[in-house]
Amino acid sequence: xxxxxxxxxxxxxxxxxxxxxxxxxxxxxxxxxxxxxxxxxxxxxxxxxxxxxxxxxxxxxxxxxxxxxxxxxxxxxxxxxxxxxxxxxxxxxxxxxxxxxxxxxxxxxxxxxxxxxxxxxxxxxxxxxxxxxxxxxxxxxxxxxxxxxxxxxxxxxxxxxxxxxxxxxxxxxxxxxxxxxxxxxxxxxxxxxxxxxxxxxxxxxxxxxxxxxxxxxxxxxxxxxxxxxxxxxxxxxxxxxxxxxxxxxxxxxxxxxxxxxxxxxxxxxxxxxxxxxxxxxxxxxxxxxxxxxxxxxxxxxxxxxxxxxxxxxxxxxxxxxxxxxxxxxxxxxxxxxxxxxxxxxxxxxxxxxxxxxxxxxxxxxxxxxxxxxxxxxxxxxxxxxxxxxxxxxxxxxxxxxxxxxxxxxxxxxxxxxxxxxxxxxxxxxxxxxxxxxxxxxxxxxxxxxxxxxxxxxxxxxxxxxxxxxxxxxxxxxxxxxxxxxxxxxxxxxxxxxxxxxxxxxxxxxxxxxxxxxxxxxxxxxxxxxxxxxxxxxxxxxx
Amino acid sequence: xxxxxxxxxxxxxxxxxxxxxxxxxxxxxxxxxxxxxxxxxxxxxxxxxxxxxxxxxxxxxxxxxxxxxxxxxxxxxxxxxxxxxxxxxxxxxxxxxx
Numbered sequence: 001x002x003x004x005x006x007x008x009x010x011x012x013x014x015x016x017x018x019x020x021x022x023x024x025x026x027x028x029x030x031x032x033x034x035x036x037x038x039x040x041x042x043x044x045x046x047x048x049x050x051x052x053x054x055x056x057x058x059x060x061x062x063x064x065x066x067x068x069x070x071x072x073x074x075x076x077x078x079x080x081x082x083x084x085x086x087x088x089x090x091x092x093x094x095x096x097x098x099x100x101x102x103x104x105x106x107x108x109x110x111x112x113x114x115x116x117x118x119x120x121x122x123x124x125x126x127x128x129x130x131x132x133x134x135x136x137x138x139x140x141x142x143x144x145x146x147x148x149x150x151x152x153x154x155x156x157x158x159x160x161x162x163x164x165x166x167x168x169x170x171x172x173x174x175x176x177x178x179x180x181x182x183x184x185x186x187x188x189x190x191x192x193x194x195x196x197x198x199x200x201x202x203x204x205x206x207x208x209x210x211x212x213x214x215x216x217x218x219x220x221x222x223x224x225x226x227x228x229x230x231x232x233x234x235x236x237x238x239x240x241x242x243x244x245x246x247x248x249x250x251x252x253x254x255x256x257x258x259x260x261x262x263x264x265x266x267x268x269x270x271x272x273x274x275x276x277x278x279x280x281x282x283x284x285x286x287x288x289x290x291x292x293x294x295x296x297x298x299x300x301x302x303x304x305x306x307x308x309x310x311x312x313x314x315x316x317x318x319x320x321x322x323x324x325x326x327x328x329x330x331x332x333x334x335x336x337x338x339x340x341x342x343x344x345x346x347x348x349x350x351x352x353x354x355x356x357x358x359x360x361x362x363x364x365x366x367x368x369x370x371x372x373x374x375x376x377x378x379x380x381x382x383x384x385x386x387x388x389x390x391x392x393x394x395x396x397x398x399x400x401x402x403x404x405x406x407x408x409x410x411x412x413x414x415x416x417x418x419x420x421x422x423x424x425x426x427x428x429x430x431x432x433x434x435x436x437x438x439x440x441x442x443x444x445x446x447x448x449x450x451x452x453x454x455x456x457x458x459x460x461x462x463x464x465x466x467x468x469x470x471x472x473x474x475x476x477x478x479x480x481x482x483x484x485x486x487x488x489x490x491x492x493x494x495x496x497x498x499x500x501x502x503x504x505x506x507x508x509x510x511x512x513x514x515x516x517x518x519x520x521x522x523x524x525x526x527x528x529x530x531x532x533x534x535x536x537x538x539x540x541x542x
Numbered sequence: 543x544x545x546x547x548x549x550x551x552x553x554x555x556x557x558x559x560x561x562x563x564x565x566x567x568x569x570x571x572x573x574x575x576x577x578x579x580x581x582x583x584x585x586x587x588x589x590x591x592x593x594x595x596x597x598x599x600x601x602x603x604x605x606x607x608x609x610x611x612x613x614x615x616x617x618x619x620x621x622x623x624x625x626x627x628x629x630x631x632x633x634x635x636x637x638x639x640x
Binding site for chain 2: 506
């Protein structure tokens with residue numbers, strides 16, 4: 001089974017069922033499938049080949065959903081990039097995966113000029129949104145004016161043509177809406193098999209450079225199937241997704257819902273909680289995946305105004321819910337089942353707490369998900385028994401293929417397993433189990449911060465701080481925060497003659513970092529605590 | 543500042559200074575950290591343009607309550623009221639006149 005089969009099978013089974021609801025638009029499985037087929041045909045026409053990487057740099061939208069499946073149908077590998085990512089990091093990611101295609105918003109047209117110089121691998125671009133049509137008209141008008149002004153043969157024209165070749169994708173981009181009118185809705189020939197890559201999901205690493213986790217089709221199928229099994233999803237389920245599709249937890253809401261043939265209610269974010277709740281009531285949502293930040297906001301609201309009686313389950317992962325929030329959620333939604341879960345992009349999901357255990361072990365993230373095995377090892381790699389803290393190891397078909405072109409980081413995380421040739425995942429997270437085998441998260445082995453449930457590399461934020469004139473030293477730590485789980489705090493030592501202000505620092509950060517990575521607090525110090533070897537001692541800053 | 547003088551300044555702000563410039567100034571200072579003021583149009587979507595992120599909307603709500611002396615109900619925190627300078631200004635005006 002391939003990931004695009006999730007959509008195709010449901011479209012064959014229930015073509016007229018509503019698959020996707022977004023901002024008042026309702027698309028059936030057949031409509032989503034047809035749109036994805038047309039975009040796939042267009043991508044192939046643009047020269048996208050099997051195994052090519054195509055980046056989807058869009059906020060949650062119908063176009064993003066269609067693009068994900070279209071890239072797969074074209075035999076290529078998709079990577080959804082957070083739409084708040086700034087230019088330098090986008091360039092880094094596109095170059096890292098050698099993307100040949102980019103699907104983005106027409107309002108990014110100015111950014112494309114930069115990309116054409118800085119990302120040599122990029123050949124084709126699809127622009128979404130109303131402005132795309134206008135940009136296309138402008139382009140046609142310019143090219144007409146050019147040919148009128150300079151009929152062939154004309155030396156200036158051939159010079160321009162050679163320049164045109166260099167900026168091919170700027171001249172030949174496709175508009176999403178327009179290609180939907182012109183390309184056929186047939187599925188193009190399918191050549192991939194399930195060991196081919198389906199997607200790269202970029203995640204923060206300790207080095208500060210984002211790493212693309214390679215998911216083969218079979219990895220995604222295994223992870224999605226296992227989660228669907230324990231959540232007991234049925235086609236009648238209506239799942240709301242407010243999480244970004246660039247985040248694996250958000251992406252899998254789409255993939256899983258299409259696999260079990262349900263309906264996905266997609267929102268751009270949880271920025272407007274009341275609007276989301278009203279929508280949940282209106283659409284009779286049954287499944288609500290969230291992270292602790294979302295639940296913390298929800299618990300501050302008066303929920304009695306909303307009829308959420310259709311809610312069958314709530315899931316939490318990415319960071320632990322405080323036990324008091326678990327209790328309050330149970331009280332607010334006594335009719336809904338609450339799943340506490342744990343996972344990491346490197347294998348998608350590891351464990352879930354069977355809901356009937358919630359009162360007995362509220363601090364546990366449960367047991368291995370179906371068709372998965374986990375154990376805990378000490379520093380020498382020996383398995384340890386109950387109560388002993390060690391690193392959690394995961395075995396299963398959902399253990400991904402490693403990090404894209406990062407062999408050193410890959411062998412550190414993905415190590416030989418019990419069967420020759422097999423690899424298992426060393427999570428880098430410290431755990432213990434109780435006598436009955438239930439897992440408890442203890443700590444991370446590295447200093448990665450979890451803000452709003454997503455990983456933030458302190459190194460990545462520090463690198464941005466160091467690029468600001470006047471910063472001599474910078475250290476970034478996570479401090480506990482009621483809403484964000486962890487808030488980002490930056491400690492900075494300024495150059496003596498420097499008058500850098502908090503506002504200067506924050507402005508610089510908002511220009512270079514995704515929203516969730518921008519520090520909430522900035523503190524200037526005359527010096528930072530150091531270890532004997534001269535490294536900044538972060539434990540003294542937390 | 544005492545509560546009374548705070549209230550007084552809110553009222554005088556609300557009366558004397560048009561609403562839009564106050565919103566622009568707040569966004570420029572607290573979200574864009576800009577010295578050049580708010581450079582987008584009043585119609586630009588805060589979320590689309592990345593002016594305000596998903597947790598920032600709640601800060602915007604607090605700003606509106608404190609600056610204009612209004613009480614924002616949960617169900618009023620919707621994009622139609624809070625996603626651009628014009629929408630927010632129109633919402634504040636409706637609240638002040640009701």
